[in-house]
Amino acid sequence: MMVKTDIQQIKQRYGIIGNCTTLNRAIDVALQVAPTDLSVLITGESGVGKETFPQIIHQNSPRKHGQYIAVNCGAIPEGTIDSELFGHEKGSFTGALADRKGYFEVADGGTVFLDEVGELPIPTQARLLRILETGEFLKVGSSKVLKTNVRIVAATNVNLSQAVAEGKFREDLFYRLSTVPIQIPPLRSRGEEDIILLFRKFASDCAEKYRMPPIHLEDDARRILTSYRWPGNVRELKNLTERISIIEENRDITADILRGYLPDAQMEKYPVLVKKDSDQKIFNSEREILYQVLFDMKNDVNELKKLVHEIMGGNIQVPVHEDTYTYPQIHNNPIQEAEPIIEEETLSLEDVEKDMIRKALEKHNGRRKNAAADLKISERTLYRKIKEYKLD
Ligand SMILES: Nc1ncnc2c1ncn2[C@@H]1O[C@H](COP(=O)(O)OP(=O)(O)OP(=O)(O)O)[C@@H](O)[C@H]1O
Numbered sequence: 001m002m003v004k005t006d007i008q009q010i011k012q013r014y015g016i017i018g019n020c021t022t023l024n025r026a027i028d029v030a031l032q033v034a035p036t037d038l039s040v041l042i043t044g045e046s047g048v049g050k051e052t053f054p055q056i057i058h059q060n061s062p063r064k065h066g067q068y069i070a071v072n073c074g075a076i077p078e079g080t081i082d083s084e085l086f087g088h089e090k091g092s093f094t095g096a097l098a099d100r101k102g103y104f105e106v107a108d109g110g111t112v113f114l115d116e117v118g119e120l121p122i123p124t125q126a127r128l129l130r131i132l133e134t135g136e137f138l139k140v141g142s143s144k145v146l147k148t149n150v151r152i153v154a155a156t157n158v159n160l161s162q163a164v165a166e167g168k169f170r171e172d173l174f175y176r177l178s179t180v181p182i183q184i185p186p187l188r189s190r191g192e193e194d195i196i197l198l199f200r201k202f203a204s205d206c207a208e209k210y211r212m213p214p215i216h217l218e219d220d221a222r223r224i225l226t227s228y229r230w231p232g233n234v235r236e237l238k239n240l241t242e243r244i245s246i247i248e249e250n251r252d253i254t255a256d257i258l259r260g261y262l263p264d265a266q267m268e269k270y271p272v273l274v275k276k277d278s279d280q281k282i283f284n285s286e287r288e289i290l291y292q293v294l295f296d297m298k299n300d301v302n303e304l305k306k307l308v309h310e311i312m313g314g315n316i317q318v319p320v321h322e323d324t325y326t327y328p329q330i331h332n333n334p335i336q337e338a339e340p341i342i343e344e345e346t347l348s349l350e351d352v353e354k355d356m357i358r359k360a361l362e363k364h365n366g367r368r369k370n371a372a373a374d375l376k377i378s379e380r381t382l383y384r385k386i387k388e389y390k391l392d
Pocket residue numbers: 015016017018044045046047048049050051052156157198234235238
């Protein structure tokens with residue numbers, strides 16, 4: 001894809017790594033909207049790189065010689081936030097020993113970046129709306145209407161429309177702030193190439209900083225890196241790369257080494273179990289999880305079937321005793337040999353599932369709690385399945 005030269009320049013200037021279309025589009029929108037006074041709302045998961053965008057917007061606007069003030073709305077205590085943003089008059093509260101200008105007054109003619117805007121208390125939201133609509137505000141403890149000319153860029157990693165639905169964020173303010181929305185994509189959706197580019201950049205930055213050779217990924221490690229979900233996005237990749245760079249003496253990073261640094265091997269293996277966006281369901285469906293576990297256990301089933309076949313003369317309906325699992329012969333059946341059996345039998349997924357449940361129940365003498373634990377499903381799901389397949 002042809003990327004506009006100004007987008008490339010912006011990336012260079014702000015140290016933004018990546019070539020995916022969605023990231024390029026976000027930069028493009030920021031550049032297009034920069035010369036206007038429109039409010040911009042930057043959204044995206046934590047760690048995707050939202051913080052540079054308000055700077056891009058400010059520095060490419062006619063306000064670039066004015067003040068740029070970044071405010072983390074989540075970090076200021078509720079009791080002082082109005083005073084910080086809008087200022088106060090001497091004596092307006094205990095400790096207000098002198099008049100104080102707020103950020104909106106100081107940034108007159110410039111840009112205010114409201115980070116974590118979803119954290120603003122409701123009364124502050126009302127004051128902010130007034131500034132957005134008329135440029136007017138009152139200092140805390142004053143009834144004198146003041147005017148200011150600020151451009152507002154806000155950012156959030158929470159779903160603001162959900163906050164609106166829950167009554168935590170004013171709907172009118174939400175619409176006013178998001179005149180131009182810019183969405184920064186999560187790392188997992190940017191493609192393998194971007195993940196590798198970022199890794200290389202962070203590895204070489206770290207190598208330069210600590211004067212040592214950069215770490216390098218072996219092919220299998222690279223596959224792990226590109227298929228990981230990155231819930232903490234670029235920030236997580238950066239921290240991980242730095243940690244490995246500093247701790248590992250061997251500069252060739254294998255899959256095994258890399259796995260040791262990723263949070264939970266289970267989570268990686270069963271992505272449906274991983275919590276996705278906060279507004280998404282934790283589980284895609286219980287069925288999907290069950291299938292995944294079943295597929296993983298496929299080899300065991302095959303081995304078991306083969307064994308039962310040998311011992312019982314092909315009648316797989318015969319109850320399988322727990323001891324069979326540890327029967328020494330099982331170790332003589334290589335997995336590759338067992339593999340074709342399931343294809344020959346052309347069992348449907350449903351049949352495999354039924355079979356698994358039946359076997360688990362038999363193994364535990366009908367104790368559902370233990371059977372469910374064995375199948376790695378909830379007891380509730382097991383009850384439902386037993387009913388569905390009429391296994392009781
Ligand atoms: N495309 C990128 N290229 C290089 N570095 C990046 C990129 N995106 C993000 N980073 C780096 O990742 C880190 C996290 O970015 P940033 O602080 O902007 O995240 P954020 O979106 O504001 O997250 P949060 O919602 O948690 O505040 C920073 O160190 C930033 O420099």
